[in-house]
Amino acid sequence: MATKGSNSIHRSSSRPLLDLSKAEIQGNVEEKYPTILLPNQSDDLSHLALDIGGSLIKLVYFSRHEGQSTNDKRMKILKDKLGILNGNRRSYPILGGRLHFVKFETNKINECLEFIYSKKLHCGGWESHHSDSTNDQNAVIKCIHFVTKATGGGAYKFADLFKERLGISLDKEDEMDCLVAGANFLLKAIRHEAYTHMEGQKEFIQIDPNDLFPYLLVNIGSGVSMIKVDGDGKFERVSGTNVGGGTYWGLGRLLTNWFVKINSSFDELLELSQKGDNRTTDMLVGDIYGTDYPKIGLSASTIASSFGKATLENKELEEYRPEDISLSLLRMISYNIGQISYLNALRFGLKRIFFGGFFIRGHAYTMDAISFAVHFWSKGTAQAMFLRHEGFLGALGAFMSYEKHGLDDLMVHQFVERFPMGAPYTGGKIHGPPLRNLNEKASLENMCTEITAPVPMTPPGTTGLGGFEVPLSKGSTLRSDASALNVGVLHLIPTLEVFPLLVDPKMYEPNTVDLSDHSELEYWLTILSEHLPDLVDKAVASEGGTDDSKRRGDAFARAFSAHLARLMEEPAAYGKLGLANLLEMREECLREFQFVDAYRSIKQRENEASLAVLHDLLMELDSLDEETRLLTLIEGVLAANIFDWGSRACVDLYHKGTIIEIYRMSRNKMQRPWRVDDFDAFKERMLGSGDKKPLPHRRALLFVDNSGADIVLGMLPLARELLRRGTEVVLVGNSLPALNDVTAMELPDIVAEAAKHCDILRRAAESGGLLVDAMTNTLDGSKEKLPSVPLMVVENGCGSPCIDFRQVSSELAAAAKDADLIILEGMGRSLHTNLYAQFKCDALKLAMVKNQRLAEKLVQGNIYDCVCKYEPAY
Ligand SMILES: Nc1ncnc2c1ncn2[C@@H]1O[C@H](COP(=O)(O)OP(=O)(O)O)[C@@H](O)[C@H]1O
Numbered sequence: 001m002a003t004k005g006s007n008s009i010h011r012s013s014s015r016p017l018l019d020l021s022k023a024e025i026q027g028n029v030e031e032k033y034p035t036i037l038l039p040n041q042s043d044d045l046s047h048l049a050l051d052i053g054g055s056l057i058k059l060v061y062f063s064r065h066e067g068q069s070t071n072d073k074r075m076k077i078l079k080d081k082l083g084i085l086n087g088n089r090r091s092y093p094i095l096g097g098r099l100h101f102v103k104f105e106t107n108k109i110n111e112c113l114e115f116i117y118s119k120k121l122h123c124g125g126w127e128s129h130h131s132d133s134t135n136d137q138n139a140v141i142k143c144i145h146f147v148t149k150a151t152g153g154g155a156y157k158f159a160d161l162f163k164e165r166l167g168i169s170l171d172k173e174d175e176m177d178c179l180v181a182g183a184n185f186l187l188k189a190i191r192h193e194a195y196t197h198m199e200g201q202k203e204f205i206q207i208d209p210n211d212l213f214p215y216l217l218v219n220i221g222s223g224v225s226m227i228k229v230d231g232d233g234k235f236e237r238v239s240g241t242n243v244g245g246g247t248y249w250g251l252g253r254l255l256t257n258w259f260v261k262i263n264s265s266f267d268e269l270l271e272l273s274q275k276g277d278n279r280t281t282d283m284l285v286g287d288i289y290g291t292d293y294p295k296i297g298l299s300a301s302t303i304a305s306s307f308g309k310a311t312l313e314n315k316e317l318e319e320y321r322p323e324d325i326s327l328s329l330l331r332m333i334s335y336n337i338g339q340i341s342y343l344n345a346l347r348f349g350l351k352r353i354f355f356g357g358f359f360i361r362g363h364a365y366t367m368d369a370i371s372f373a374v375h376f377w378s379k380g381t382a383q384a385m386f387l388r389h390e391g392f393l394g395a396l397g398a399f400m401s402y403e404k405h406g407l408d409d410l411m412v413h414q415f416v417e418r419f420p421m422g423a424p425y426t427g428g429k430i431h432g433p434p435l436r437n438l439n440e441k442a443s444l445e446n447m448c449t450e451i452t453a454p455v456p457m458t459p460p461g462t463t464g465l466g467g468f469e470v471p472l473s474k475g476s477t478l479r480s481d482a483s484a485l486n487v488g489v490l491h492l493i494p495t496l497e498v499f500p501l502l503v504d505p506k507m508y509e510p511n512t513v514d515l516s517d518h519s520e521l522e523y524w525l526t527i528l529s530e531h532l533p534d535l536v537d538k539a540v541a542s543e544g545g546t547d548d549s550k551r552r553g554d555a556f557a558r559a560f561s562a563h564l565a566r567l568m569e570e571p572a573a574y575g576k577l578g579l580a581n582l583l584e585m586r587e588e589c590l591r592e593f594q595f596v597d598a599y600r601s602i603k604q605r606e607n608e609a610s611l612a613v614l615h616d617l618l619m620e621l622d623s624l625d626e627e628t629r630l631l632t633l634i635e636g637v638l639a640a641n642i643f644d645w646g647s648r649a650c651v652d653l654y655h656k657g658t659i660i661e662i663y664r665m666s667r668n669k670m671q672r673p674w675r676v677d678d679f680d681a682f683k684e685r686m687l688g689s690g691d692k693k694p695l696p697h698r699r700a701l702l703f704v705d706n707s708g709a710d711i712v713l714g715m716l717p718l719a720r721e722l723l724r725r726g727t728e729v730v731l732v733g734n735s736l737p738a739l740n741d742v743t744a745m746e747l748p749d750i751v752a753e754a755a756k757h758c759d760i761l762r763r764a765a766e767s768g769g770l771l772v773d774a775m776t777n778t779l780d781g782s783k784e785k786l787p788s789v790p791l792m793v794v795e796n797g798c799g800s801p802c803i804d805f806r807q808v809s810s811e812l813a814a815a816a817k818d819a820d821l822i823i824l825e826g827m828g829r830s831l832h833t834n835l836y837a838q839f840k841c842d843a844l845k846l847a848m849v850k851n852q853r854l855a856e857k858l859v860q861g862n863i864y865d866c867v868c869k870y871e872p873a874y
């Protein structure tokens with residue numbers, strides 16, 4: 001829609017502006033939809049890159065995060081206090097968003113064009129701007145003249161098609177350049193991108209970005225390229241082979257097409273191999289020797305000659321089982337590539353070999369075969385590694401060649417990988433009428449496979465001694481639907497930072513519970529599964545219990561159960577799995593089904609009930625001497641941490657009394673020594689001993705946990721004590737809801753309410769910019785403003801009951817710079833994660849253990865035991 005006298009076009013407010021100055025129609029102005037060129041629009045609009053290969057088209061596209069308004073008054077005051085500089089600290093226009101990965105078969109290029117069109121990626125992700133209006137003033141824009149980076153042979157072959165159908169000009173990038181750029185980026189920027197796969201076991205490898213080069217990159221696409229990589233942009237294609245993925249697919253089709261339909265998919269062929277027995281087709285050492293050949297280390301079952309058995313028998317092609325043919329072929333090609341790769345690594349003295357390309361397809365048996373070959377020929381000195389974004393290296397590299405994205409400069413902490421958890425990914429089996437939004441997603445995703453790399457359900461141990469035996473995966477099917485994701489959408493959040501007070505970010509591991517222990521995994525998956533009906537009830541109620549919310553609740557339960565089942569079967573399906581990921585996944589899944597805040601009303605109810613008794617509590621505290629008060633405050637935090645709607649045991653308790661009754665009961669049961677009890681050390685740091693009065697802390701970061709009593713009767717009184725002692729306090733809340741945790745958004749209102757009962761809180765909140773607009777009546781009626789240290793609120797960057805200190809909001813990172821005390825509260829933040837984390841400042845970890853198994857495991861204690869762990873600055 002053109003506004004009068006200007007040539008601006010309609011745009012949605014959350015999106016950056018198009019620079020339309022000097023816009024001109026390109027080509028014939030008589031055309032119905034002439035292309036309009038925007039010479040002054042910087043090319044950071046480009047959201048799409050393509051790798052058009054012989055078999056598959058890979059597409060990487062970027063969608064921006066919705067813009068967030070950070071201009072409110074509170075933020076301004078906060079920024080002043082925390083010394084956050086205004087303006088962009090980066091010199092290039094990188095914005096938050098998501099990187100999506102999609103692939104199509106090259107011979108179905110129309111589907112790809114339709115996808116690009118439907119997502120409006122040919123217009124840089126903007127709405128289509130053409131209107132039906134015949135009004136000349138409304139410049140009819142079919143599409144902005146758009147240049148897209150593309151690599152692979154198809155960038156040449158299909159250039160005209162893209163131009164004609166979508167008005168896109170393909171800007172060609174060299175394929176090898178792109179492969180290397182993509183691989184380097186992934187290996188440096190994505191945590192646990194690489195993994196080994198041996199005998200069915202997957203193990204993620206953390207690569208040190210400073211110790212990455214040199215390595216051999218083997219890209220197994222239709223054909224195979226072997227590239228020696230010495231640095232960014234420094235590489236040489238040292239070898240390759242024409243026996244690659246295209247060979248397997250093509251030859252496999254030819255040899256089995258009497259059996260399977262002509263247009264059989266790659267997956268169908270691969271699936272056949274899982275039921276194959278290669279002894280019927282391959283000539284084995286045993287066929288020649290009648291036994292093993294131990295002198296050169298060959299067992300009777302080792303393949304002596306792929307397909308050699310056919311020479312010994314007079315059988316027609318149709319007499320061989322297609323399953324056996326597929327397996328023989330897969331092994332022949334995988335071994336061959338593994339062997340050539342190792343020889344090239346040997347030739348150049350390279351220790352690491354990374355395999356990419358879609359031939360691998362996250363297929364356990366293929367990886368095992370390649371790994372076996374590398375291991376066998378190197379006599380165990382070399383190991384094959386695989387990349388999770390296997391086939392997307394070229395497309396990613398092309399995407400990164402847009403200089404203005406500045407992607408190459410991004411760091412691992414700025415990416416969060418999320419796995420779409422919604423209905424379409426569980427096969428779209430939703431009962432009842434389709435769901436809003438999700439429905440749209442389903443229809444789009446059905447056309448393509450967003451983030452592919454399906455995972456076979458092959459049980460471990462597919463290999464035998466001395467060679468590969470028959471795969472054990474009889475009857476299993478490949479996950480060909482999009483739920484088979486092996487890589488998630490990469491969320492690019494440039495504002496995320498490593499928490500600056502971590503002693504050693506490289507060694508930091510947030511999770512305390514190791515889910516690679518199968519019984520541990522089983523336990524926690526069961527806990528989450530059992531909790532599901534209750535969670536769904538709460539979620540549906542939070543949306544008013546409407547029919548729509550019931551349907552979404554049902555779909556959520558199905559989707560999440562399916563993910564749990566998948567993880568049970570394949571714990572590494574979504575990358576390295578920790579308890580924190582599992583709990584976060586649940587929240588993400590809720591959000592995908594549009595449950596914004598499942599515990600909304602419970603939180604509100606508990607806040608109100610607790611605020612009603614806050615005044616009495618503060619009076620009681622003020623009547624105590626300093627030492628008793630500090631102890632009572634810590635006891636209060638631990639006692640109030642019982643309000644945790646994520647714990648089965650606690651939820652059962654809540655039926656037994658009112659919030660206040662339970663809070664009192666919990667406080668009465670507090671008995672020192674706690675299971676972990678460093679209170680005396682903490683007290684000494686706070687109050688000193690004898691005549692020695694220590695300096696108060698300068699700034700404390702309080703990582704708050706639950707709503708209601710936990711924040712109101714536990715953490716706020718503790719904050720007040722710190723403020724009273726002259727310590728600045730920053731309340732650190734979640735950016736997004738998770739269970740009944742209090743969010744950063746909710747904190748200012750809670751503080752404002754609490755401040756009505758307390759001058760210390762009020763003055764500090766005013767000073768910290770929390771009460772800017774609130775009506776503040778002083779308790780004693782006087783209006784004079786006494787100076788006070790500020791009480792502030794920042795968000796942590798998370799939407800989970802746990803916290804990963806490798807990725808926190810820039811706000812929190814800035815607040816941390818002056819902090820000399822951090823207090824982590826709750827089971828999620830200080831037990832499930834961070835119990836063993838070391839900080840450069842004093843740290844107090846406070847939690848009630850609300851799970852029997854965890855109590856036994858972590859503190860050799862029992863449910864409802866308390867942890868008060870104090871660690872002076874490391
Ligand atoms: N769904 C699929 N359709 C076709 N080929 C697939 C599929 N999944 C995996 N492959 C394998 O991946 C190969 C293509 O890998 P890719 O890395 O995309 O190379 P290219 O760029 O040459 O297309 C195919 O030859 C085939 O072996």
Ligand SMILES: CC(C)(COP(=O)(O)O)[C@@H](O)C(=O)NCCC(=O)O
Pocket residue numbers: 527583641643644645646647648649705706739801825826827828829832847850851852
């Ligand atoms: C999700 C939680 C970590 C939240 O605890 P919090 O951080 O609020 O103390 C916890 O409720 C939990 O681990 N629940 C699952 C275990 C159970 O139901 O026993």
Ligand SMILES: [Mn+2]
Pocket residue numbers: 644705706739740741801826828
């Ligand atoms: Mn919590």
